[in-house]
Amino acid sequence: MAELTINTKRPDKILEAGIFSLGEVEALSAQLNEPAWLRDKRKTAWSVFEETPMPTSADEDWRRTDLRKVKWQKFQLARPASFAPAAGQVAKLADLPESIRDAVGENYAAAGRLVIANGRAVYNELDPALAAKGVIFTDLSSAVAEHPDLVQKYLGAEAVPPSNSKFAALNSALWQGGVFLYLPKNVEVEAPFQAAFVVEGEGSTIFPRVLLVGDTYSNATYIEENISLGEHGQALNTGVTEIYAGDGAQLRHVDVQRWGEDVYNFNVKRSVGQNDSMVIWETGQLGGRLTKSYYDSLLPGNGSMMEFNGIYFMRGKQHLDVDTLMNHIGFATSGDLLLHGALKDHGRSVFTGLIKIEPSGQQTNSYLKNENLLLDRTARSDSIPSLEIDANDVRASHGATIGKIDEEYIFYLMSRGIARKTAVRMVVEGFFYKVFDRMHNERVREKLFNAVSAKLGD
Amino acid sequence: MAQTFDVNLDEYKYGFNVPENYAFKARKGLDEDIVKEISWMKKEPEWMTEFRLRGYRHFLERPMPQWGGRGQLNTINFDEIYYYIKPTDSDRAFTSWDDVPEDIKNTFDRLGIPEAEQKFLAGVGAQYESEVIYHSILEDLENKGVLFLDMDAALREHPDIVKEYFSMVVPPEDNKFAALNTAVWSGGSFIYVPPGVHVDLPLQAYFRINAQNMGQFERTLIIVDEGAYVHYVEGCTAPTYSTDSLHSAVVEIIVKEGGRCRYSTIQNWSHNVYNLVTKRAQAYKNATMEWVDGNLGSKLTMKYPSVYLMEEGAHGEVLSIAFAGKGQQQDAGGKIIHVAPNTSSIITSKSISKGGGRTTYRGLIKVAPGAVNSKSNVVCDALILDEDSASDTFPYIEIEEDEVSIGHEASVSKVSEEQLFYLMSRGISEDQAANMIVSGFIEPIVKELPMEYALEMNRLIEMEMEGSVG
Numbered sequence: 044m045a046e047l048t049i050n051t052k053r054p055d056k057i058l059e060a061g062i063f064s065l066g067e068v069e070a071l072s073a074q075l076n077e078p079a080w081l082r083d084k085r086k087t088a089w090s091v092f093e094e095t096p097m098p099t100s101a102d103e104d105w106r107r108t109d110l111r112k113v114k115w116q117k118f119q120l121a122r123p124a125s126f127a128p129a130a131g132q133v134a135k136l137a138d139l140p141e142s143i144r145d146a147v148g149e150n151y152a153a154a155g156r157l158v159i160a161n162g163r164a165v166y167n168e169l170d171p172a173l174a175a176k177g178v179i180f181t182d183l184s185s186a187v188a189e190h191p192d193l194v195q196k197y198l199g200a201e202a203v204p205p206s207n208s209k210f211a212a213l214n215s216a217l218w219q220g221g222v223f224l225y226l227p228k229n230v231e232v233e234a235p236f237q238a239a240f241v242v243e244g245e246g247s248t249i250f251p252r253v254l255l256v257g258d259t260y261s262n263a264t265y266i267e268e269n270i271s272l273g274e275h276g277q278a279l280n281t282g283v284t285e286i287y288a289g290d291g292a293q294l295r296h297v298d299v300q301r302w303g304e305d306v307y308n309f310n311v312k313r314s315v316g317q318n319d320s321m322v323i324w325e326t327g328q329l330g331g332r333l334t335k336s337y338y339d340s341l342l343p344g345n346g347s348m349m350e351f352n353g354i355y356f357m358r359g360k361q362h363l364d365v366d367t368l369m370n371h372i373g374f375a376t377s378g379d380l381l382l383h384g385a386l387k388d389h390g391r392s393v394f395t396g397l398i399k400i401e402p403s404g405q406q407t408n409s410y411l412k413n414e415n416l417l418l419d420r421t422a423r424s425d426s427i428p429s430l431e432i433d434a435n436d437v438r439a440s441h442g443a444t445i446g447k448i449d450e451e452y453i454f455y456l457m458s459r460g461i462a463r464k465t466a467v468r469m470v471v472e473g474f475f476y477k478v479f480d481r482m483h484n485e486r487v488r489e490k491l492f493n494a495v496s497a498k499l500g501d
Numbered sequence: 502m503a504q505t506f507d508v509n510l511d512e513y514k515y516g517f518n519v520p521e522n523y524a525f526k527a528r529k530g531l532d533e534d535i536v537k538e539i540s541w542m543k544k545e546p547e548w549m550t551e552f553r554l555r556g557y558r559h560f561l562e563r564p565m566p567q568w569g570g571r572g573q574l575n576t577i578n579f580d581e582i583y584y585y586i587k588p589t590d591s592d593r594a595f596t597s598w599d600d601v602p603e604d605i606k607n608t609f610d611r612l613g614i615p616e617a618e619q620k621f622l623a624g625v626g627a628q629y630e631s632e633v634i635y636h637s638i639l640e641d642l643e644n645k646g647v648l649f650l651d652m653d654a655a656l657r658e659h660p661d662i663v664k665e666y667f668s669m670v671v672p673p674e675d676n677k678f679a680a681l682n683t684a685v686w687s688g689g690s691f692i693y694v695p696p697g698v699h700v701d702l703p704l705q706a707y708f709r710i711n712a713q714n715m716g717q718f719e720r721t722l723i724i725v726d727e728g729a730y731v732h733y734v735e736g737c738t739a740p741t742y743s744t745d746s747l748h749s750a751v752v753e754i755i756v757k758e759g760g761r762c763r764y765s766t767i768q769n770w771s772h773n774v775y776n777l778v779t780k781r782a783q784a785y786k787n788a789t790m791e792w793v794d795g796n797l798g799s800k801l802t803m804k805y806p807s808v809y810l811m812e813e814g815a816h817g818e819v820l821s822i823a824f825a826g827k828g829q830q831q832d833a834g835g836k837i838i839h840v841a842p843n844t845s846s847i848i849t850s851k852s853i854s855k856g857g858g859r860t861t862y863r864g865l866i867k868v869a870p871g872a873v874n875s876k877s878n879v880v881c882d883a884l885i886l887d888e889d890s891a892s893d894t895f896p897y898i899e900i901e902e903d904e905v906s907i908g909h910e911a912s913v914s915k916v917s918e919e920q921l922f923y924l925m926s927r928g929i930s931e932d933q934a935a936n937m938i939v940s941g942f943i944e945p946i947v948k949e950l951p952m953e954y955a956l957e958m959n960r961l962i963e964m965e966m967e968g969s970v971g
Contacts, residue, residue, distance in 0.1 A: 420902060421903075424900050432913045435885035446906040
């Protein structure tokens with residue numbers, strides 16, 4: 044009788060597709076002229092990626108997002124974008140396509156701008172007054188060359204080491220084109236730092252890596268937009284963002300996710316807040332074919348705080364899976380999360396939000412709320428807010444709702460002579476306004492509002 | 502400094518045991534022979550033997566669930582458990598207390614069962630180890646066609662009904678412990694309420710484990726016919742041994758058009774019992790199913806009473822209350838599946854943890870496509886009384902239909918200093934004040950119990966709270 048061999052390893056569709064390899068990791072590192080420590084870091088990350096099993100529906104946080112239909116063999120590392128100069132960057136913003144200029148807020152004040160297209164920095168500017176104060180805002184590869192100590196200290200450290208997950212490991216091995224923002228002690232910056240990640244071309248795969256470091260009592264806002272250029276077919280984004288907020292620092296991370304509706308989008312975004320720091324997440328999730336994004340806030344610092352204001356709108360066959368963690372570790376930390384979403388056509392959302400209070404997290408005050416509006420019978424929404432509380436002197440609560448538009452509101456508006464369509468639009472916009480009201484940046488609010496309006500259609 | 506409370510759990514008043522004196526005790530552990538032996542001893546029809554074996558095979562194949570109990574499930578040693586103990590020679594349950602053997606009678610006397618029966622019950626069943634040893638029902642209910650007997654008797658006397666409904670709601674392949682129950686079930690209640698019959702007084706079953714390393718696997722089936730009503734109450738206790746026992750029941754309920762069923766549980770197993778129970782009901786057109794689920798005892802409870810709202814207008818409710826003291830995990834909650842339009846449901850959960858205990862609310866609200874105008878509301882509140890204790894909330898909400906209104910709210914807090922101060926400023930001692938706040942916290946659920954049980958529940962919680970303000 045033939046001997047039975049049992050393959051206990053799960054099939055790894057990404058490895059099987061053979062689109063990325065250790066050879067590619069080494070080639071990339073050599074091409075970017077990276078120092079040995081970074082090359083080794085990438086190689087270690089690659090072995091973690093190889094060893095980490097592919098997530099399947101057997102994993103709790105992947106139960107509702109099916110990766111089996113993703114055709115990995117269609118993807119390859121992105122080639123330089125069509126508009127990118129043969130070498131170096133474009134001299135002025137005006138040389139870039141309009142949608143990119145819009146994405147970095149061309150007509151608005153900015154402390155700095157950075158455009159990364161298909162994994163390469165194509166444009167970078169920074170207010171010279173800030174540069175003089177020691178502020179760094181550049182693409183991550185340049186930062187590796189110019190500020191190796193700072194980058195080495197934070198990259199893949201406490202926030203997102205390769206061991207975080209399969210996709211974090213993949214990014215750690217293959218990241219190309221990233222953002223590095225460093226704020227020295229006591230530096231407060233009013234205007235936002237604007238970054239744009241652009242993907243172009245069929246099958247293009249990008250691995251953006253963002254590293255935001257705010258030293259003691261610094262204060263700044265970082266706004267990032269994700270856009271697709273032209274009608275590309277399927278594309279793949281695997282991003283990692285790390286935020287380190289020092290004592291008393293206040294960092295605001297804003298992302299407007301407007302990938303084309305053919306993009307597979309995986310992200311791990313994580314912040315670590317020291318004593319009395321404040322990290323604010325603002326997000327608008329509008330694009331993507333399939334998104335799985337983690338927004339994790341670690342609060343080890345005593346008195347550290349986090350806030351999260353987010354919206355999403357999925358239509359057609361879009362699938363969005365957002366995972367948030369509010370991890371209260373220090374004494375008297377606080378968290379406040381509000382996420383509103385609307386689902387149209389066959390749009391689908393999954394939200395998993397955990398408030399986790401460690402035994403050391405006495406006097407935590409934490410709140411989470413997720414509200415969902417189903418605009419069509421075929422739309423679907425799952426909401427799983429969870430609490431894991433290991434300390435007693437705390438306040439933690441959460442709420443979730445899923446429902447359709449309240450007919451009473453529509454009736455009220457119609458009785459005042461407003462057409463049904465307009466009434467529906469007003470109610471949906473009002474639903475999102477509860478989140479917009481908590482968002483800081485006028486331009487972002489307007490942008491999200493317009494995107495929601497456009498998605499509502501007629 | 503945070504308020505600390507401690508609890509003295511040696512006070513479990515049902516922790517006594519009587520010497521083991523059995524007519525038959527199967528050997529330890531489980532294999533196909535024991536499954537067949539149980540079936541043979543019970544003189545069961547062949548289909549049931551086959552059914553048991555099907556359950557046994559699935560139990561072997563099915564991996565141990567890893568999502569709850571924080572790893573404790575993996576510590577159960579299935580080879581150390583006695584799966585079947587027949588306490589008396591009699592093949593049938595006694596219908597008079599006088600016939601019940603002395604030691605067993607004394608046990609139930611101490612638990613207050615005959616006394617309760619005289620006072621306010623329409624029928625009583627008492628299960629000791631694997632078998633129901635006593636059963637009675639009021640004569641006029643019997644005349645109306647109400648059936649209330651133990652499951653083994655039901656299989657003998659009404660094989661056709663049992664065959665039709667047995668395992669219809671919970672198939673053997675449902676989960677590992679339902680499969681185990683299917684393999685070795687013994688005892689439990691069978692209730693049939695004919696159309697239009699309103700059973701005014703509750704029917705009660707009492708479950709008692711006496712032997713060490715005992716596994717109790719009762720199987721309950723309740724069928725409430727059109728327009729009928731019944732309230733079924735169960736209570737459970739066991740002695741405190743140093744080794745663990747396993748209780749793994751399956752309860753299936755079918756509520757037909759316009760019927761209403763309320764199922765109340767006061768689970769007060771000693772703190773060495775693993776309580777892993779599958780409870781599920783199907784509610785048909787305009788029917789109402791209510792679970793009132795109180796979990797005070799056991800080492801680890803994992804139990805999520807569920808209601809499938811099968812037809813239009815059906816309504817489901819789960820009222821869950823959990824108290825976890827030292828070394829206890831109460832992983833409880835409820836599931837409601839909206840399958841039909843215009844169905845509604847409510848889950849209310851209150852939990853208290855102290856002395857290092859952990860309460861977990863785990864629940865699911867699911868609205869299937871087509872279940873338009875479904876309404877559901879979930880409210881979970883947890884109270885943590887000291888810094889060693891913990892509480893989790895895992896509510897799952899899965900919605901596949903837009904014409905719905907679903908809400909969920911949860912909060913976790915400690916006994917508020919403000920409330921304590923207010924009461925104490927009116928001359929109430931700190932102990933009493935904490936007690937009052939806890940009583941007030943669980944009041945919305947306790948008031949749903951019949952009066953006698955509400956008093957019992959309050960008393961049990963008071964006992965657990967004793968000396969808790971330090």
